[in-house]
Amino acid sequence: MIEENTIEYEKTVLIGVITQYQDEEKSAEYLDELEFLSYTAGGEVLKRFTQKMESPNPKTFLGTGKMEEVRAYVEQYEVGTAIFDDELSPAQQKNIEKILKCKVVDRTNLILDIFAQRAQTSYARTQVELAQYEYLLPRLAGMWTHLERQRGGIGMRGPGETEIETDRRIVRDRISLLKKKLEKIDRQQAVQRGNRGALVRVALVGYTNVGKSTLMNVISKSEVFAENKLFATLDTTVRKVVIRNLPFLLSDTVGFIRKLPTQLVESFKSTLDEVREADLLLHIVDISHPQFEDHIASVNQIMDEIGGSDKPMLMVFNKIDAYTHKTIDDDDLVTERTEEHFTLEEWERTWMSRADGDAIFISALNKDNMEAFKKKVYERVREIHITRFPYNSFLYPEYDQYTGNEDEEE
Numbered sequence: 001m002i003e004e005n006t007i008e009y010e011k012t013v014l015i016g017v018i019t020q021y022q023d024e025e026k027s028a029e030y031l032d033e034l035e036f037l038s039y040t041a042g043g044e045v046l047k048r049f050t051q052k053m054e055s056p057n058p059k060t061f062l063g064t065g066k067m068e069e070v071r072a073y074v075e076q077y078e079v080g081t082a083i084f085d086d087e088l089s090p091a092q093q094k095n096i097e098k099i100l101k102c103k104v105v106d107r108t109n110l111i112l113d114i115f116a117q118r119a120q121t122s123y124a125r126t127q128v129e130l131a132q133y134e135y136l137l138p139r140l141a142g143m144w145t146h147l148e149r150q151r152g153g154i155g156m157r158g159p160g161e162t163e164i165e166t167d168r169r170i171v172r173d174r175i176s177l178l179k180k181k182l183e184k185i186d187r188q189q190a191v192q193r194g195n196r197g198a199l200v201r202v203a204l205v206g207y208t209n210v211g212k213s214t215l216m217n218v219i220s221k222s223e224v225f226a227e228n229k230l231f232a233t234l235d236t237t238v239r240k241v242v243i244r245n246l247p248f249l250l251s252d253t254v255g256f257i258r259k260l261p262t263q264l265v266e267s268f269k270s271t272l273d274e275v276r277e278a279d280l281l282l283h284i285v286d287i288s289h290p291q292f293e294d295h296i297a298s299v300n301q302i303m304d305e306i307g308g309s310d311k312p313m314l315m316v317f318n319k320i321d322a323y324t325h326k327t328i329d330d331d332d333l334v335t336e337r338t339e340e341h342f343t344l345e346e347w348e349r350t351w352m353s354r355a356d357g358d359a360i361f362i363s364a365l366n367k368d369n370m371e372a373f374k375k376k377v378y379e380r381v382r383e384i385h386i387t388r389f390p391y392n393s394f395l396y397p398e399y400d401q402y403t404g405n406e407d408e409e410e
Contacts, residue, residue, distance in 0.1 A: 009044035011077065015062065015070065016085035018052045027085075029291055033258070034085050034107065036209075041114050046077055060095050061088060067099055074100050081105055086259075090139040107259060108135060123185045130178040133171055140167050186273075193277060198388065199240070200248040200381045203274050205303070206284035207295035208255030211318040215284060215364040216252040219243075219374075236274050243378045245395070246385065251278065258298050275308040279384050282314050282377070287347065287361070288322035314380060315351060315359040316373065320344060321366050 014034050018027045027050055035045045051066045060067050061084060074082065081103040088096070088106040096104045105113075112132050119125040204212040220239035237252040251274045275281065283299065285292050303309045323344055342350070344361065351359040360376050362369045379398075 009039075010042060010081055011079045012038050012043040012045050012081045012083055013070065013074065013079050014038065014045055014048045014083050014085065016048070016050050017056050017062070018050055019055060024050075029294075030085050030259070034083060034110075037107075037110050037114065038083055041110055041117070043081060043083070046079060047073060049073075056086065058089075059092065060099065061086075061092050067096075071100050074102050083107075083110060093139065111257070111260075123182075123189070126178055126181050126185065130175065130182065133175050133178070137168065137171050137175070140164060140171065189273070193273070200280065200384050200388075201251065201274075201278045202241075202248055202280045202282060202377070202381065203251040203253055203278035204282050204284055205253055205275060205299060205308075206255060207286065207299055208257050210255065210284045210286035210289075210295070211364050212255065212284050213237075213252055215282075215316070215318065215362075216250060218364050218367060218370065220250055238274075243374050243381070246378055246382055248381045248385075256299050256302050258294070260302070272306045272308075275303070275306065275311075278308075278311060280314065280380055281308065281311050282316050284316050284318050286319050287317040287344075288319040288324070312380065312384075313358065314376060317347070317351065317359065317361045318364055320361050320368060321363040 014031050016027050016031050016034070018024050022030070031048050031050070035048075038045055049062075049066065049070050051062050053063065057063060062070065070082065073079065079102055082096070082100055082105070084096075084104070084106045086106065087108050088104070093104050093106070112128065112135060115124075115128045116132065119128045204216060206212055216237065216239065220241045236254070239250050239252075241248055241250045253274055281303075283296070285296055289295065300309065325343055348359070348361055360369070360373050362373045364370075
């Protein structure tokens with residue numbers, strides 16, 4: 001008899017602040033994302049705490065009154081973890097742990113934890129381990145209570161290093177070892193990318209959980225792991241795809257996220273290399289998400305930083321099957337019509353004009369409008385291919401003029 005595995009979710013509370021730079025709406029939106037991150041990591045959110053402040057308290061992040069409220073709640077409901085929406089300094093983390101007497105995790109640590117769960121290949125695991133050690137290094141002092149004895153005095157003097165110095169040295173040695181290992185793997189990957197020949201390279205980029213891997217599976221008929229959770233994909237996957245008779249390489253990359261911690265930008269290096277070497281980018285957007293335009297802006301900002309914004313890009317709006325919009329009653333003369341009330345057709349017109357026609361609306365899961373998507377990708381890839389090899393352009397006719405057998409497509 002097969003045993004049933006019941007997943008025990010850890011009790012958590014979320015804590016964020018409302019400042020002059022982050023209003024209530026923005027704060028709620030970030031906490032929604034944090035709740036999804038928490039669920040992905042295996043946490044069940046019981047309550048959210050927010051406080052209006054000019055800037056977070058440098059000692060305890062929240063004010064003393066609000067912190068006491070959180071402490072009472074944590075004690076009453078036996079909450080295991082308190083998750084903070086912003087990165088905490090080592091001192092803040094130490095102070096908060098003393099007050100709450102439970103695990104204290106910030107957004108960076110949470111993302112690192114998810115990365116550690118999801119990393120499959122040696123490369124991804126090494127990157128995550130490196131990021132974790134770099135995060136840990138300044139926080140070592142608060143990790144062990146037995147270090148409090150190391151204060152000098154009788155029986156404590158003498159040459160040699162204190163225990164914390166030993167720990168720091170071990171961590172630094174490990175960091176330098178992992179960096180060397182990554183350099184070696186980077187060189188191997190550069191050779192692999194060089195061996196891919198003259199095929200046109202297409203990369204899927206976009207926010208996390210927008211359906212990149214699902215689209216990859218539909219086009220390439222492969223079995224890339226896809227799940228409705230954040231950071232389901234951590235390793236770059238490359239597949240050869242043939243549309244009509246035109247072959248090209250398609251890369252599935254790691255999704256981006258807002259407030260991406262600095263240590264983790266290095267963890268995206270393999271993705272960034274794929275993006276840098278791609279000839280065409282397919283920017284996948286989840287149009288059913290209320291803040292999808294913010295997601296587009298976040299991805300574009302990261303693309304600017306890594307030097308991928310000058311590449312030809314096709315906007316692909318996914319999940320049209322899940323799109324819903326607010327409606328205004330005919331007799332309602334007060335409510336002003338905003339983007340929340342746009343229908344799918346209106347978004348299509350808007351983005352077609354914004355992207356000069358380089359936008360397509362699909363549903364990868366239900367395979368809606370996939371023929372139009374394939375046609376668009378075929379035309380863009382064919383354009384790049386003919387520019388590179390003008391002498392064999394006759395091999396790849398216009399999409400509608402292709403007379404070969406449809407079953408030939410892989």
